[in-house]
Amino acid sequence: MRFDLLDSLSLAGSPERPNEDACGAAGAFAWAIDGAILPGTAPIMDAASDAVWLVRYADARLAALAPQASDAAGLVLAVIEEARALFLARVEETGRHERLERHTWPAAALTLAQAKPGRIETLTLADTIAYVRDEAGGVYTLGEAPELRRAESALAARLMRETGTDVEGMRRTEAYRADSERRRRAMVESAPAIFGLHPDAVALAERGALDLDGETHVLLASDGFSALVELYRDRDATALMEGAIGEGLAPLATRLREIETEIDPTGARFPRFKRSDDATAILVRATL
Template sequence: MFTVLDRISWPGHPDKPNEDICGASGDWAWVIDTSIFPGTKPVMDGKSDAAWLARFADERLSDLAPYAQDGVALLRHVMEEARTAYRAVAPSERHEDFVAWPLGAMTLVRRRGNVLDAWTFGDTTAYVRQPDGTVQVLGDAPNLRDAESAKAAELMQQAGSKPTAILDAPVFLAWLGERRERQRKSGVPAALLSFNPDAVDRLRHETAPCADGTVILLASDGFSALVDLYEAMDAGAIMEAALTSGLEPLAKLAREIETERDPDGRLYPRFKASDDATAILLRV
């Protein structure tokens, strides 16, 4: 089983809902980072359908994970339930309009004997620290981060904008609209947590050793930015800091970098001044 050593979940902006969540239950744990196309009218939650999806998945995983045998089957079941709940409320024209759905990156882990299974959608990360101090990084986040940061730099330069304003810039909205239409025309929903249960067939699955004493840090991209965007530390250092001082000083460091060292996004191009930052620290 996992012992939760610490957890944290900070919204990226005090006036906007936190669309991240994390949790643990028995031999299972997860971090979820949801989003939705800007301007999409919410139907499940007064402020954010993305926040609703995160809460729904967290609650169902908490209930179902202790009895599950396989991560793919578990996530398929949760996504089927989410789809049913959404269709019971959403207008019929939104049922199959996947570009209007909330979507989620997530990492789900399970201890199986002395093995850790990790299933990943998108850019959440699992850092796994073995009892001998070696650290393994699981997930796609570093590669995805490079592409996103490059696009943010390109669009901010074109708009003459900063991370605090880029989401409202015409050049960003045009790019987002083009991407949305390409996705719609392709007819293929993204490989993310959503209302498309078949997306689980495209989950990334990895394993790592998981003996007693192993420590695991699950992080959304707003937290893992310390490693893969701001390069304030490497994977080993973030694990050491988390174990020594807890997660709050690390979240504070991310906010310091975003608000004091690089508010203009010149050093670290990004689409938000600060993203939701969520992490859960576990010991086996």
């Protein structure tokens, strides 16, 4: 089995911030990665941010290893262990031992899809998502992104109320920075169900599976792209897949940015942590 790449895009959310997303496909696997780092953390790896380094490194290693891989969990674990070894070696090289604090490590959301005979399987960490369209036109959603998006939007609304700011102003407040650090610490001190430098994350990943026949399309997306469905309610998952397959991903990205910059630039209607997030999506096809 293999995926055929039909379309992909990855757009930075702002010219002032590096794009910390990536996506790709190789062999029977396709993936979308959405990186993050605690705001204000100076990079020690060779990139604009350590999150950029992580997603670019992971994207390259997945592309190299996927054609020979048969197991999604093993593939993800191999990339995590390689990245962890490189990062910890750089900490020792630079003497930046404060970066041993796990809440300062780069992390990412990841959805990895695998095509098998008669079956699509996904492995998801955090809020990337998979939309799957079967040969008859039925569309399925795999991942926790809808629930996570609702919780994040509620938190963004609370912080904007408390700080009396809009979405961009809120990001410059001490309340936002303190809340970001609190959430990062809580995430790594409990169950690190995120992609990055934690080998034990693989055991905590959400697994999805669909038994399907015939031509199947899979759209993997970061939360910055899936916001069209999960936050802005501009269309449902079925219409998203119809647009992606029929017209390509670019018109969907144009509509996404129109909502964020013209319809709701302040975040009052759709509370969120960034006016425009990095938006990444990849559309692949397999005959099962």
